[in-house]
Amino acid sequence: MKTTTIDLAGADFTGGIEAFLARLLESGLVGSLLVPKKTTGGDNYVQALIKNPALLQDTDVSAPVMPVHAARIISNLTFRDPGEKIGVVVRPCEARALVELVKFKQITREALFIIAVDCLGTYEPKVFSALVKAGQDPAAELRRQAAAGSTSPTEGAAFRSACEICSFPGAVEPPLVDLVIGLWGVDCGRELYFEAEDETAALLAEKQVLEFNDRENSRRREIIARLSGERAESRDLVLDEFSRRVDSLKGIQELLSTCMRCHNCMINCPICYCRECVFRSPTFEHTPDQYLGWAGEKGAIRMPANTVMFHLTRLNHMVISCVGCGMCDTACPNDIPVMSLFRTVGRKTQAMMEYEPGRSYDEPAPATTFRENEFAKEAGCGH
Amino acid sequence: MSENSSNEFEPRIVGFLCHWCTYTGADLAGTTRQQYPAGIRIIHLMCSGAIDVVYILKALLDGADGVLVGGCHPGDCHYQTGNLKARRRIALLRSIMETLGLDQERVWLRWISASEGRLFAETIREYDGALKQQGANPLAGEWDL
Structure with missing residues (x-):
């Protein structure tokens, strides 16, 4: 592994990163870049597919808002080989979903130059928008805090609930990705920090995109390890409590009481990749x-029908690969804590299948494989 | 819930049976005049590996008392490994049901070969007995699902 700390020499963080991305684009190592870019409205960052280096202006890889999950966009761009390398900037939950989608053959890994970035927490889009409109710069504020080793939301605002219990604050590492941009423990007002495998580092140096000076930031690793442990603890507390809320039919009915089956949770989920969902088929x-027959059978049925079945089926189909990004929570118009449901069920089923989504390109997705002798009791095969 | 003349609870079981083994085994149970409870409704699949949980959930949420998925013994699958993939899928489903406080014993997976007509009848008697102990599926009376 090669590391480098680059002195910004008076430039600011976003300017330094923009210059690096421009060199990457101009080097021909990538033909295009997918980067969060400030919208014309100024109160949001969206994924922008950029060809012209001049339009890297107003991009920010540290923008603490995620209106759409990048893995979904990357799937749209690379479900077939696009014919050129696309550089993509992904936060940890995006990188981990990306790995899952590669396994499901929805993303072409070879078509990507993956730049993983540390995640300092994200705000819901409406919260982020309000902060910006109140004159704040949430990204700069979090970068400043991250240098000291932890981040907390601006007073009166909150991070997305998924971020509060995310034990992956650090960028996903090579070789799963090609390059890491470090933020934790990095004084982003003065310097930029990168890590890459030797081969990639040599290539970037040869093309004069990035010099690797072996100035390692060891604090970054310590901070990430500490935060990861703390977040895992709060995750267990939150999920333990939540699991008692949904351990009965009544609990599930209460949870889904306000569901209008709009399918937003499914549409925005990076893992729910089916082109045609069975529920829309x-x-x-x-x-x-x-409908009248079913209503006659039971006396009455909830309409639209099959609301609980929709969620139970989605759990069965994708919870094993759920990375806990919380896009379902962000997307739910009625604030149903879908993420907590999926993480509560997911931690048990993922442990059962000894599977951690996003950990490796080589481990097969559990539904696609089996062992000869397993799960006889769990499957109700009798003795 | 259907009840017989003695007012005893008669469980309704939906059976998803694979063409090559369990369905043929059920056929053999009939032609050899094995006796088994009449509460099973059989749905014919080409392979137990063809079952998607959505069909099992539909049966349970609409009020079936039990779902039996029947396939070939491990190693005997006509499509090599469909039954072993079904086993994972059903283990996952039952684990999820357990987490959410739903009765996982309302889903069974059993291996019954084409020559095991007697085992098919025994299995239905066994499941029928177990479901009588458990009582009717509480989801049958729920409109808000």
């Missing part, structure tokens, strides 16, 4: 007499 286009 002819399988669930029922005829009037079917």
Whole structure:
């Protein structure tokens, strides 16, 4: 592994990163870049697919807002080989979902130059917008805090609930990704910090994109390890409490009471990749007499029908690969804590299958494999 | 819930049976005049590996008392490994049901070969007995699902 600490020499963080990204684009190592860029409105950052280096202006890899999950966009761009390398900037939950989508053959890894970045926490888009409109610069504020080793949201605001219990504050590391941009423990007002494997570092140096001076930031690693432990503790507390809330049919009914089956949680989930979800297919286009038949059988049925079944099915189909990004929470118009449900169920099933989503490109997705002797009791095969 | 003349609870079981083994085993149970409870409704699949949980959940949420998925013994699958993939899927489903306080014993997976007509009848009697102990599926009376 090679490391480098680059002196900004008077430039600011975003300017330094923009210059680096411009060199990467101009070197021809990538043909385009997918980077968070400030919207024209100024109160949001969205993924922008950039060809012209001049338009790297107003991009910020540390923007603490995630209106859309990058792995979904990357899937749109690379489900087929796009014919050129695309450089993508991904926070930890985006990188881990990206790994899962590579396994599901929804992303072409070879078409990507993956730049992983530390995550300092994110705000819900509406919260971020309000902060900006109140004259604040949330990204700069969090970078300043991160240098000292921890971040907390601006007073009166909160991070997304998924971020509060995320035990992956540090950028996903090579070789899963190509390059790391470090923020934790880095004085971003003065310097930039990168890590890459030897081969990538040599290539970046040869193309004069980035010099590797072996100035390692050892504090960064310590901070990430500490934060990861702290967050894992709060995650367990939160999920232990939540699991008692959903350990009965009544609990599930209460949780889903305000669900209107809009499918937003599914549409925004990076792991729910099916082009046609069974719930939006002819399988669930029922005829009037079917609805009336079911209502007759039970006396009454909730409409739209199959609300609990939608969530239970989605749990079964994708919870094993759930990375806990919380886009389902962000997307829910009625604030149902979908992420907590998925993480509560996910921690048990992922442990059962000895699987950690986003850990490796080589471990097969559990649904696609098996061992000869396993799960007889769990599957109800009798003795 | 259907009840017989003696007012005893008769469980309704939905059976998803694979074409090559368990469905043929059920057929053999019939032709050899094995006796088993009449509460099972059989759905014919080509392979136990063809089952998606959405169909099992539909049966349970609509009020079936039990779901039985029947496939070939490990090693005998007509499609090599469909039954072993089904086993993972059903283990996952039952684990999720347990976490959410739903009765996982309302889903069973059993291996019954084409020659095991007697085992098929025994299995239905066993499941019927177990479900009678558990009582009717509480989801049958729930409108808000």
